[in-house]
Amino acid sequence: MRKRHLTAAALLTMGWAGAQGSGGCGGTTGWPEWLPRATQGAALFRGDIGGLPIALRLAPQDDTRYFYERRGIDLDLTARRSGQTLILEETVRKTRASEPVVTGCFRLSPTATGLKGDWIAPGKASLVVTLNRVDPEGLPLALGVSPGLLSLRTGDPMAFLKVNRPWVKAADGRSVREPASGVVYPRVPGGSAALNAALQDRQLKYAVMALDCRAMLPQDLQNDPEAGYDVRTQLTFQKGQLLSLRDEVYYDCGGAHPDGFTEGAMLDRTTGQPVALQTLWPRLTPARQKELYLKAVQSGMDRDCLDVLREAAPDFTAHLSPAGLNLTPSGLPHVVAACAETGVIPFATLRAEANSASKYFSSVYGR
Structure with missing residues (x-):
């Protein structure tokens, strides 16, 4: 066994020696013959590289990637083969202006329970890789x-796998950090389980987006507090x-310019369902x-922005506040995104149009 491991390591080192000129890990286009049969499409694996836990996704449709479980940041992989050996080439963009490098x-190679082989970085000794196939449906829940x-x-x-781990609840129970x-996202102490589950789901969405965003950043910006994904919720x-x-x-997320958006929501406090x-x-x-929005903002908005919003047909995202219904334009082109100011329509303005038979009527207008 020792001899076979040394042979694999030597072959991998030779691959790097040949790859340094071509910028890759060697091999030819395509997947080993055993892979489609073994995966039947995308497949999930967990294991380690030299003792460091990882998760890896093989996908014949070009979405193969992996991450170290302590970081949760995807690393892109390009699949090739050498005979019946699967070669996965890891690439990283070091700076915003640079191209990805290997x-x-x-x-x-396949085993009875997954995959086994080696991983090597330029100028480093090879590390043993052991991966076991994982059935996603069998993964236990670490959250509610x-x-x-x-x-x-x-x-x-x-x-x-990245987010399914214990989250950190604030001492007062009013927020949780993924x-x-x-x-960080709010919770309602004493609120219904369904409502707090709905808040957890909204946080899940943003947490996944934040991790995807960080993975798109060049390596030198992944820990920069000015880059990445920031969510502020009230x-x-x-x-x-x-x-x-x-x-x-x-x-x-490493593109030409930063961006942002506002999203409002109205939820039923018992069921957590959107209203x-x-x-x-x-x-x-x-x-x-x-019509209501333009009336609400016309006295305080820049004339150019008013002209843009009169001509555009924006969607609106809505939330409630004690002052009334808040409408914020969404979907505006980036060049005029600064015009997306929030307009407030007092509840009294809308009372004649309200559905008094709605179970939510008294929440806004009293009895």
């Missing part, structure tokens, strides 16, 4: 059961059967929202 090479968590386990098990991404309304919140998101604006105000069509 930072590691896997050479893997919620629809989003179950959907993530099935639909994106790599993301599930440790891999750092995303609970803006809690009364009767309604809870409302506003998420402000800023992100710089549509038309449930309370049936006539609040997109056209009516635009």
Whole structure:
């Protein structure tokens, strides 16, 4: 066994020697014959590189990647083969202006339970890789059961592995931090389990986005506090059967410029389900929202922005506050995104249009 391991290491080192000129790990295009039969599509593996825990996704449709479980940041892999050996070439972009460079090479073969082989970085000794096939449906939950968590386990098990670990609850119980991404999101002490599950699912969405964003950043910016994905959330309304919140998101994922967006939500405090604006105000069509919005902002908005918003047909994201219904344009082109100011329509303005039979009517207007 020792001799065979040394032979594999020697071959891998030779691959690097040949790859330094070509910039790759060697091999030819395509997958080993055994791989499609072994994976039947995308397959998930967990194991280690030289004792460091990793998770790896093999996907014949060009979405092969892996991450070290202590970091949760995807590393891109390009698949090739050498005979019946699977070669996975790891690439990293070091700086914003640079092209990706090869930072590691896997050479893997099938075993009864998964994959085994070696990984080597330029100028380093090879490390043994052992990976076991994982059934996503069998992965235990480390968080409270919620629809989003179950959907993530099935639909994106790599993301599930990153976030499915104990989260950090604030001492007052009013917020929770997801440790891999750092995303903090509110909770409602004493609130229904369904409501807090809905808040967990919203946080899951942002945590996965934050980790994806960090993976797109060049290596020198991945720990830069000015880059990445930042979520700021406020609970803006809690009364009767309604809870409302506003998420402000800023992100710089290594592209040409930073960007951001606002997302509002209205939730039922018992079920956690979204509450549509038309449930309370049936006539609040997109056209009516635009009419009310322009009236609300016309006295304080820059004339150029007013002209843009009059001509555009923006969607609106909505949240409630004690002052009324808050509408914020969404989907504007980046060049005019600064025009997306929030307009507030007082509840009294909308009372004649409200559905008094709605169970949420008294939450806004009293009895």
